[in-house]
Amino acid sequence: MPPERPPAGRATPRWLVRLVVVTALVGVGAGIGGGLVYLGLHTLQHLAFGYSEGDFYQGLLQAPPVSRVVALAVAGVVGAVGWWLLRRWGRRVPAHAVVSVEQAVGGRRMPPFATLANAALQVVIVGLGASIGREVAPREIGALWAGWLAERAGVSARERRILIACGAGAGLAAVYNVPFGGAVFAVEILLAEVSFATVLPAFATSAIAALVARVVVPANPLYALPPLHPTATVVVFSLLAGPLVGFAAVGFVRAARFAQNHRPRSWTILIVMPVTFIAVGIAALWLPAILGNGRALGQLAFAASVPVVVILVTTIVKAGSTIATIGAGAAGGTLTPSLAIGAGLGLAGGAAWSLLWPGAALPAFALIGAAAFLAVTMRAPLTALILAMEFTGQGTDLLVPVMLCVAGAVAVGYLLERTRVTGVA
Numbered sequence: 001m002p003p004e005r006p007p008a009g010r011a012t013p014r015w016l017v018r019l020v021v022v023t024a025l026v027g028v029g030a031g032i033g034g035g036l037v038y039l040g041l042h043t044l045q046h047l048a049f050g051y052s053e054g055d056f057y058q059g060l061l062q063a064p065p066v067s068r069v070v071a072l073a074v075a076g077v078v079g080a081v082g083w084w085l086l087r088r089w090g091r092r093v094p095a096h097a098v099v100s101v102e103q104a105v106g107g108r109r110m111p112p113f114a115t116l117a118n119a120a121l122q123v124v125i126v127g128l129g130a131s132i133g134r135e136v137a138p139r140e141i142g143a144l145w146a147g148w149l150a151e152r153a154g155v156s157a158r159e160r161r162i163l164i165a166c167g168a169g170a171g172l173a174a175v176y177n178v179p180f181g182g183a184v185f186a187v188e189i190l191l192a193e194v195s196f197a198t199v200l201p202a203f204a205t206s207a208i209a210a211l212v213a214r215v216v217v218p219a220n221p222l223y224a225l226p227p228l229h230p231t232a233t234v235v236v237f238s239l240l241a242g243p244l245v246g247f248a249a250v251g252f253v254r255a256a257r258f259a260q261n262h263r264p265r266s267w268t269i270l271i272v273m274p275v276t277f278i279a280v281g282i283a284a285l286w287l288p289a290i291l292g293n294g295r296a297l298g299q300l301a302f303a304a305s306v307p308v309v310v311i312l313v314t315t316i317v318k319a320g321s322t323i324a325t326i327g328a329g330a331a332g333g334t335l336t337p338s339l340a341i342g343a344g345l346g347l348a349g350g351a352a353w354s355l356l357w358p359g360a361a362l363p364a365f366a367l368i369g370a371a372a373f374l375a376v377t378m379r380a381p382l383t384a385l386i387l388a389m390e391f392t393g394q395g396t397d398l399l400v401p402v403m404l405c406v407a408g409a410v411a412v413g414y415l416l417e418r419t420r421v422t423g424v425a
Contacts, residue, residue, distance in 0.1 A: 018153060019153075023166070026166060026205045027166075027206070028209070029146070029167070030138070030141070030145060030168075030173075030208075030209040031170065031211065032212060032213075033141035033145060033174065034141075034142070035174060040127065045127050048067065048129065049062075049063040055295070057289060057300075060288040060289075060291060065285050068281050068288060069278060070281075071128045072128065072277040072284070073274060075124065076275070076328075079130070079277070080274055084267060084269050086117055086118060089114075097111070098118045100140075101139050105161055105165050107161070116144070118137075118140065118331055119138075122137040122332050130277060130330060131290055131291060131293075131321040132322055132325045132326065132330055132333070133333030133335045135175065135176070135293075135333040139333075142168050143164045143165075144167075146166065149163065150164065163201065166204075168186060169187075170186075170205040170206045170209035171209065172185055172206075173206035173213075174217065176390075177213065178386075179207045179210040180206070181390050182202075182209070182210070183206040185387075188380050189380045221393030222295065222391045222392070223295075224303075225392045225394060228397060230397060233357040233360050234368070237353050237360075237365065238402070238404040239405075241349055241353075242404065243409065243412045245376070246409035248373065249372070250417065252338070252373075256334060259326040260327070263327055269328070269329040276328035277328065279324070280325065287313065287317050294337040298370070300344075301343035301346070301347045302343055302363050304362040308351040315340075315345060318341060318344070319341050338378070342369045342370040342371070345369050346365045346366045346370060346372075347366040350365020350369070351365070367398060367402065371388035371389075371402045372384075372402075372408070374387065375413075384406065385402060385406055388402070
């Protein structure tokens, strides 16, 4: 039975209660979905590389190097066959084609089987080491669940749009334990509207989802960093580095967009994806941190635990392998790869800067670069800033230099994209 509409702009108790219940259920479902994605991903990683303790990067180092190539080969075959069948079915039966979260927020209905199959394939390939983000899968599951609930509750088109965006943000919040970032993602990126009607359900759903997912998702930050403090050299670096990071991020975005537009559209994916994945696996024999969704590279950059030259080379190869993975036809995100690439570039730039003006911890430069690079690739400075802080567990001490670098990077990104669209460049 559809909810009673508020007459003359006034909310009835029944309408409010039902909307509150639906909002809470969106958070619970997104939390369960995010927790399942986390479990599936880590189970596959442990099985593929044969480790029982430690993180993914430690598991890669403990496993025989050939396992990196074998795992990527399996991922390439599974992904190629799965997406070829899924997309072929979608072309023949358009009602069952994969619908993105953005399209769902715009009003399209997400088909359950295609959406879940698309999410499952992403979990499988990332779990086996594919160089692409995992965040799209929980967002799709959260949005699918929210859309289904909205239909059953009979809410208005605007309420449905808000709930789907909140479900997607809650899925992100759940899988990474970033409740604030998930909420802001829904409001800033998917809805592009800051109002009581959008902020309240976004906060509620992301908070509930993060709490539910904490049954399996660790409550600690994704990256362990020491407390960082601003110094004069860090502030000046952030001013100078912002435009440079912006140039690099725009280059990455354009390359990824080109790869996406030229990915295999037919049976050729059955050849292109396995070959590409095997090539990435071979590169990982020397640079294991390029594998996975970017956490391994992020750990190296934030800890500065290996020579900076190695991290810089790994960063460049990681960017190339992520673009190649997208171009091979894989679905997935670039959130955590972008964060890791930005951290690697920030660390390398900070190490060079410290030769001229010492006095700052290298992880500070990595965090600044990560936030700025992510802000440009997401086209969402506020979301990127909050995610970078939640991922690293940092407080407000480093906000000023991070914000300065983000502002410079986003300004350059905006100008470059604007000139590209208008044809002035």
